[in-house]
Amino acid sequence: MILRFSTAYPFKTRFSQILCAYCHEEYDTLALLRYHMKTEHLNSDFKNVFYRTKDNLVKVDITDLACKICNEEIPDIDALMSHFCHKHGKSVKFNARFGVLPYKQTVDSNFLCVYCQRVFLDFVNFKRHIGVHFMNFSCDKCGTTFLSAHALRDHHRQVKCFRTAYKPRNGRIMKPRGNAEIILQYTTACPFRTWKNNFNCVFCRVQFSDPTSLRDHMATRHANYDVQTAFYKKLGKEFLKIDITDLQCKLCFMPIVDFDGLTYHLKNDHHQPLNTDAQLGVLPFRLNDGSIWKCTMCPNEFKDFVSLKMHTSQHFQNYVCDTCGEGFITESAMIAHTKIPHENKYSCSRCIATFSSLDERNIHVKTQHTSMPYMCNYCKEKPRFANWELRKKHLMEVHNYKTGADKYECSTCQKSFKTRSGKYNHMARTHRMKKDTELNYPCPSCPKAFTTKLFLDKHIAKKHYDV
Structure with missing residues (x-):
């Protein structure tokens, strides 16, 4: 469809040489190839273009790309296929590759990549670059990507990519x-x-x-x-x-x-x-x-x-430190974290004190470096109080706090609990107060349960590291 209804001119290459896709005549520049195409192959048969291409993409020059049906100028292949579909009612398969590698030159005869807008001064470097945008076939074993299914089959047939020392020479590893x-x-x-x-x-x-x-x-x-x-x-x-x-x-x-x-x-x-x-x-x-x-x-x-x-x-912290339970998004971040000794690695920015965990440092800052050391953990605003009595009064008036053994009361069924975590777990299990989630990850070593596997892993690393 592209070759029949547009001015995209097909060509082949032999190393750094440009060959006419129909008669295999050699040319030094794409400009000479375009002139040859316009004068010699306006109505040529496309069979020569696809001869021995297997499932490889056809290289086309789109410097002067235009629709042959209406003569409208088109900037790139994607816009051309949308033009065929919406303006001329052609049946375009957008869920498949368009089958071409587009080469485009600027006014200064440099090569422009229409996908990332990079400019290349010579043909060879652009030829190496353009294939990066079409590496659509990947090896299931090593992840190396290839331009065509034929190249992937050759990789499976010739390369022992299951070896741990294997380093890909063609394509790239998808990370x-x-x-x-x-x-x-x-x-x-x-x-x-x-x-x-x-x-x-x-x-x-x-x-x-x-x-x-x-x-x-x-x-x-x-x-x-x-x-x-x-x-x-x-x-x-x-x-x-x-x-x-x-x-x-x-x-x-x-x-x-x-x-x-x-x-x-x-x-x-x-x-x-x-x-x-x-x-x-x-x-x-x-x-x-x-x-x-x-x-x-x-x-x-x-x-x-x-x-x-x-x-x-x-949601993306798939790596957890076995020592302190801290989560990380990337494996490299966790490895960098484990290289630092966990003993007293957190230092106070206001004095020379050091701590082994963030919780210890936070407690130190709140108690030693503020005039309002007592904080309410239930309010969203996290208000602070100058002494424990003021915070206790606030807890009793606002949060139903009680003195004695059972200090935390459920506001729904008036059941009391000794700890805040006990009340929280009761609300999550019994009254489903935690929004659209459940405690689906129970700890195998204690009665606690958690909403995500990450929180469970952190809990195990901190509380059951010796199990």
Whole structure:
């Protein structure tokens, strides 16, 4: 369809040489090839183009791309296929690859990648680069990606990739960042940074107080950004934050409702090489207009973005320190954490005291460096009091606190408990007060139960490390 109804000119290559796909005549530049095509092969048979290509993609020159039906100029292949479908009623399979590798030259005869907007001075370097955007076939054993199924079959036939010392020579290993690059490349997910209560552009660091202004800025100033530049230097090995408020697929323009649907759609409908065994490398947020802070992974809502950010990171903390139970998003972060001795590694910023845990340091700061050391843990505002009697009075008047053995009373059934955690677990189990969640992860060594496996692992690491 592309060759028949557009001015995309097919060609082949032999090392750094450019060959006509019909007669195999050699040319030094694509400009000479285009002139040859216009004069010699306007009505040529396409069989020569696909001869011995197997399942490889056909290289096409789209420098002067236009529709032959209506003569409208088209910027790239994706826009061309949408044009065929909507303007001329052609049957386009958007859930399959379009079968071509697009080469485009600028006015200065440089080569422009239409997918990441990078410019290359010579043909050889661009030829090596363009295949990166079409590595859609991945090895199940080692994760190496390839341009075609034929190359993947050769890899299975020739390479012993099950060996631990194996290092891939062709393609690349798909890690969390590779997954994140695919998500940014083929969806309208908006990357961003945060500084205090502001949302920052990852490219020019312009600050916005509301998410809507950030999305408008990205749409007008960075519509065709280079995916590589979204991973700014200070990000390190952490995950990139993305806004999925108006999430759509760039390949077929289908709206995507949730984050799980995004990965399923890209992998199954468009055969993108997302490695589901690795993490996706992004922290998804649905920022909306900034009035509602709701988690994209569960039904919980929060009063501000800072609380939402802390909660969202817990969904991706798949690595837990066996010593202190602290959770981490990436394995490298946990390894860096374990290299630091756990004895007295937390220091007070106001004095020379050191502590073995964050809880000990927090207690020290609250009791030694404040004139209001007593805090109410039940109020959202966390008010403080100068002495224990004032806090006790507050607890009795506001939170039904009682003196004696049973100090914590359930406001629903008036049952009393000795500890606050006992009352909390009672409310979660009996009255389902914890929003849309249940304590599905019981501890095998004690009666406690938890809402997530991460919290259970932290509890075991802290309380039952000797089991």
